[in-house]
Amino acid sequence: MHNSDHALPVRGNPDADAVILGAAGDRADGTISKRAHYAPPWADVSIIGIAGSSGSGKSTLSQAIVSKLNLPWVVILSIDSFYKSLDPESSRKAFRNEYDFDAPDAIDFDVLVERLRDLKAGKRAEIPVYSFEKHARLDKTTAIYSPHVLILEGIFALYDPRVLELMDMKIFCEADADTCLSRRILRDVRDRGRDIEGIIKQWFGFVKPNFEKFVDPQRKVADIIVPRGVENHVAITMMTQFIEQKLLEKSKHHRAALTRLEIEAQSQPLSKRVTVMEQTSQLRGMSTIIRDIDSSGEDFIFYFDRFAALLVEQALNNVSFESITINTPPGHKYSGLCARGEVSAVILLRGGAALETGLRRVIDDCKTGRILIQSNVRTGEPELHYLVLPSDIHEHEAVLLLDAQMSSGGSALMAVQVLVDHGVKMDRIVLATYSAGRIGLHRLTTVFPDIAVVVGNLVKDVEERWVEKRYFRC
Amino acid sequence: MSPSLENVKVAPVGPDYRSESTKPTATISTPVPFDTVTILPQTPQLIALLSTIRDKNTDRGDFIFYSNRIIRLLVEEGLNHLPTVEHTVTTPVGRTYDGLSFQGKICGVSIMRAGEAMEQGLRDCCRSVRIGKILIQRDEETAQPKLFYDKLPEDIADRWVLLLDPMFATGGSAIMAVEVLKSRGVAEDRILFINLIASPEGIKNFATKFPKLRVVTAFVDQGLDEKNYICPGLGDFGDRYYTR
Numbered sequence: 001m002h003n004s005d006h007a008l009p010v011r012g013n014p015d016a017d018a019v020i021l022g023a024a025g026d027r028a029d030g031t032i033s034k035r036a037h038y039a040p041p042w043a044d045v046s047i048i049g050i051a052g053s054s055g056s057g058k059s060t061l062s063q064a065i066v067s068k069l070n071l072p073w074v075v076i077l078s079i080d081s082f083y084k085s086l087d088p089e090s091s092r093k094a095f096r097n098e099y100d101f102d103a104p105d106a107i108d109f110d111v112l113v114e115r116l117r118d119l120k121a122g123k124r125a126e127i128p129v130y131s132f133e134k135h136a137r138l139d140k141t142t143a144i145y146s147p148h149v150l151i152l153e154g155i156f157a158l159y160d161p162r163v164l165e166l167m168d169m170k171i172f173c174e175a176d177a178d179t180c181l182s183r184r185i186l187r188d189v190r191d192r193g194r195d196i197e198g199i200i201k202q203w204f205g206f207v208k209p210n211f212e213k214f215v216d217p218q219r220k221v222a223d224i225i226v227p228r229g230v231e232n233h234v235a236i237t238m239m240t241q242f243i244e245q246k247l248l249e250k251s252k253h254h255r256a257a258l259t260r261l262e263i264e265a266q267s268q269p270l271s272k273r274v275t276v277m278e279q280t281s282q283l284r285g286m287s288t289i290i291r292d293i294d295s296s297g298e299d300f301i302f303y304f305d306r307f308a309a310l311l312v313e314q315a316l317n318n319v320s321f322e323s324i325t326i327n328t329p330p331g332h333k334y335s336g337l338c339a340r341g342e343v344s345a346v347i348l349l350r351g352g353a354a355l356e357t358g359l360r361r362v363i364d365d366c367k368t369g370r371i372l373i374q375s376n377v378r379t380g381e382p383e384l385h386y387l388v389l390p391s392d393i394h395e396h397e398a399v400l401l402l403d404a405q406m407s408s409g410g411s412a413l414m415a416v417q418v419l420v421d422h423g424v425k426m427d428r429i430v431l432a433t434y435s436a437g438r439i440g441l442h443r444l445t446t447v448f449p450d451i452a453v454v455v456g457n458l459v460k461d462v463e464e465r466w467v468e469k470r471y472f473r474c
Numbered sequence: 475m476s477p478s479l480e481n482v483k484v485a486p487v488g489p490d491y492r493s494e495s496t497k498p499t500a501t502i503s504t505p506v507p508f509d510t511v512t513i514l515p516q517t518p519q520l521i522a523l524l525s526t527i528r529d530k531n532t533d534r535g536d537f538i539f540y541s542n543r544i545i546r547l548l549v550e551e552g553l554n555h556l557p558t559v560e561h562t563v564t565t566p567v568g569r570t571y572d573g574l575s576f577q578g579k580i581c582g583v584s585i586m587r588a589g590e591a592m593e594q595g596l597r598d599c600c601r602s603v604r605i606g607k608i609l610i611q612r613d614e615e616t617a618q619p620k621l622f623y624d625k626l627p628e629d630i631a632d633r634w635v636l637l638l639d640p641m642f643a644t645g646g647s648a649i650m651a652v653e654v655l656k657s658r659g660v661a662e663d664r665i666l667f668i669n670l671i672a673s674p675e676g677i678k679n680f681a682t683k684f685p686k687l688r689v690v691t692a693f694v695d696q697g698l699d700e701k702n703y704i705c706p707g708l709g710d711f712g713d714r715y716y717t718r
Contacts, residue, residue, distance in 0.1 A: 272490065272491040273489075273491050275489070280554045281554050281556075281558045281574055282550055282553045282554050284558075284573055284574045285558055285573065285574045285575060285576050287571070287573055288561055288563055288571065288573025288574055288575060291563055291565040291566070291571045291573065292563035292564070292565070292571075292573075293563070293564050293565060293566050294563070294564075302601060306598070306599060309546065309598075310547075310550060313519060313543070313547065316519045317488075317489055317517045317518055317519045318489055319518075319519075321487070321488070321498050321518045321521075321522055322498050323498045323499055323500055324525060326525055326528055326529040326530075326531075327529070327530050327531075328528045328529070328530055328706045328707050328708055328709060329530040329707075329708065329709025329710070329714075330699065330701075330703050330705065330706070330707055330709055332699075332705050332706030332707065333706060334501060334525065334528050334706040335484065335499070335500055335501045336500050336501065336521050336522065336524060336525025336528065337487060337498055337500045337518050337521045337522045337525055338522050338525060338526075339522060361543075361546075361598070362543060364539060452489070452491075460569070463567055463569075464567050466565070466566040466567055469566070470566060
C-alpha cells in the first residue's frame with residue numbers, strides 16, 4: 001500500500017496551496033500575567049480517523065466528505081506522508097517489491113503524533129513529504145495551519161493508541177476483499193504501470209496477511225464501520241452532519257470568547273502602546289474629505305493615500321533602531337540611527353489593501369504578506385480564508401499589520417494570532433489602521449499586550465466597513 | 475575648524491512606552507528660541523531618514539527616495555499652518571463628522587535648482603499646485619547673491635507661499651527670494667520657508683529680518699564650517715539629487 005492515493009494534505013478549498021506556507025520559526029510566548037487568552041477557532045481541531053484495507057475506498061470517502069462540506073477549514077491528511085525513510089538495505093528491498101510497506105513498522109507514528117498534537121494546540125505543523133520514487137522523505141515539508149477539522153486517512157489511521165486519544169470520531173471502511181484486490185489491480189496497472197503478477201505477489205505476500213494481522217483488528221476501536229465506501233450515502237451524510245455540528249460548536253465557542261474579551265476590555269484604559277495620531281488641522285481636513293459621503297472617488301483616493309503614507313510613517317516609529325555613526329560628504333561625523341533589520345508588512349484583506357499605496361511611498365520594496373479574514377454574514381464571526389506570508393517573516397525586525405478599519409477587533413485579533421503562530425514575536429508587530437474603536441483596541445491589546453498599534457482616528461465602537469468600498473469603488 | 479560642540483544635543487530617541495535605557499541615542503536637532511520656527515518631531519524614523527541622506531555612501535536612488543519622504547513630512551507640517559474653517563460632513567455610515575475644510579489658495583516657489591527637487595513632495599500632498607521658480611546665483615564680482623530669473627504666478631499676492639530650498643545655511647538666497655516675494659505683494663506672514671536642514675546662524679538671521687515669516691525644518695544642525703557649509707550637513711543637495 002505504499003502507492004499513495006495522495007501523500008499531500010488536501011484542502012476542500014480550490015485555493016489549497018495558498019494556505020500552505022514556508023518555514024516555521026520561534027514562537028513568541030506570552031508570559032505576561034495580565035494577558036487575556038484568545039483561542040482561535042482552529043485551536044482545538046477535531047480529528048476524524050478513517051482506516052480500512054487497501055482499496056477499501058478510504059480516500060474516496062474522505063474526499064466525498066470534504067467536497068460535500070465545501071469549506072476551507074476541513075483538511076485531509078494521508079498517513080502515507082509519514083512513511084519512514086528507508087535505510088540502504090530496506091531501500092534495495094523496496095525497489096525489488098520485497099519491502100513490507102503494509103506493516104505498521106513502516107509508519108513513523110512518533111512524528112505523526114507530534115504533528116497532530118501541534119495541530120490540536122492550534123500551531124502550524126510541518127508535514128513530511130515522502131517520495132515513492134526514492135523511498136525517502138524529501139527535504140521539503142508542507143505546512144498545515146488552522147484547519148478546524150482534520151481527516152486522517154490511511155490503513156493504520158486507527159492503529160496507534162496515542163493517535164486514537166486525539167480523535168473525535170473513528171471510522172473503519174469495510175469492503176469485500178475481492179473488491180479491494182480488483183480495485184488495487186485496476187489502479188496499479190492503470191496509474192502505476194505495474195504488472196499483474198507483481199501486484200498479486202505483493203497482495204498475497206504482504207497486503208493480505210497484514211490486513212488480517214494489523215488492519216482488520218482496528219475495527220474494534222472504530223465508532224462507525226462503513227460498508228460500501230463512497231456509495232454509502234447514509235454514512236456520508238451522518239459523518240458530514242457530525243462535522244457540521246463540530247464546526248458549529250467551534251464557532252459558538254469562538255464567538256463567546258470574543259464577547260468575553262469585549263466585556264473584560266471595557267473597564268481598562270487604553271494601552272500605552274496605542275498611539276492615536278495627533279489630530280492636526282491637515283489630518284482633520286483630510287479626514288473630512290475622506291469621510292464626506294459626497295466626496296468624489298478621485299478626491300477620496302488621493303486623500304486616503306496621503307493619509308496612509310503618514311500613518312505608515314508613524315507606525316515605523318515603533319520599530320527597533322540602533323545607533324550608527326555616518327560620515328557626511330563635507331567630512332563631518334553624525335551620530336544617527338538605522339533600523340535594526342528588515343521591516344515587512346502584512347495586508348489584512350480587503351481593507352488593508354487600501355493602505356498599500358501609502359505603504360509603497362514609505363517602503364517601496366516592502367515584502368508583503370496577505371491575509372483574508374471575512375466576517376461570516378450570518379454570525380459575524382471572523383473566518384480565516386486565505387494566507388500567504390513571507391517565509392522568513394519570523395526573522396523580520398518588525399511586521400506592520402495593515403487594516404483600514406478596526407471596530408470589534410475580531411479580525412485583527414485573529415490576524416495577530418496568525419502572525420504569532422508563524423513565529424513573529426509580539427513586540428515586533430505594529431498594527432496600523434485608519435480608524436479604530438476603543439473596544440476593539442482594548443480587546444486586542446489585552447490579549448496581545450506587547451504589540452504596538454497606530455490609529456489614524458478613534459471612532460465610535462461599531463462601524464461598518466466603508467473605507468474599502470469607497471477606495472476600491474465597489 | 476568645526477563649529478562649537480556645545481550645540482550638539484545627544485538624546486535617547488523612541489516612543490514613550492519604551493524606557494529611556496532601551497532607546498538608542500542619536501544627535502537630535504539643536505533647539506532654537508523662535509516661535510516662528512517649527513522643527514519636525516525628532517522621531518527615530520526621522521533621524522534614520524536623515525542618517526541615510528547624510529551618509530556619503532548613500533547612492534542617488536536612495537538619496538532621492540528618502541529625501542522625498544522627509545520632504546513630504548515637511549510639506550504636511552507646513553500645511554498645518556494654513557487656515558481652516560469648521561466643516562461638518564455626513565459619513566458613508568450616516569454619522570456626522572465635525573471636520574475642517576482647507577482655506578486659502580497656495581502656491582509653491584522653488585529656489586533653483588535644489589529647491590526644485592522638493593516639488594515632487596509638494597505635489598504628492600497638493601495636486602495641481604501652482605509652482606513658481608526663482609534663480610539666484612552668487613555674483614562672481616561681489617560674492618553676493620544675485621537674482622537671475624523668476625517666474626511666479628500672477629496672483630501670487632493672494633496666495634500663501636511655500637518657499638522651497640532644502641539646505642538653509644546662511645540664508646543668503648532665501649533672504650533674496652523673500653524680498654522678491656514681498657516685492658510682488660506677498661505678505662510676510664503668508665510665507666512658509668520649507669527646508670530639510672538648517673543652521674542656527676541662518677535661522678537667527680531670518681528671524682531677525684523677517685519676524686513674522688514661518689520656517690519649517692526637519693533638523694537644525696550644529697552650525698556652519700569655514701566654507702559656510704552646514705555641519706555636519708549632507709553636502710550639495712542639488713548635486714546629490716540631480717547629477718552625482
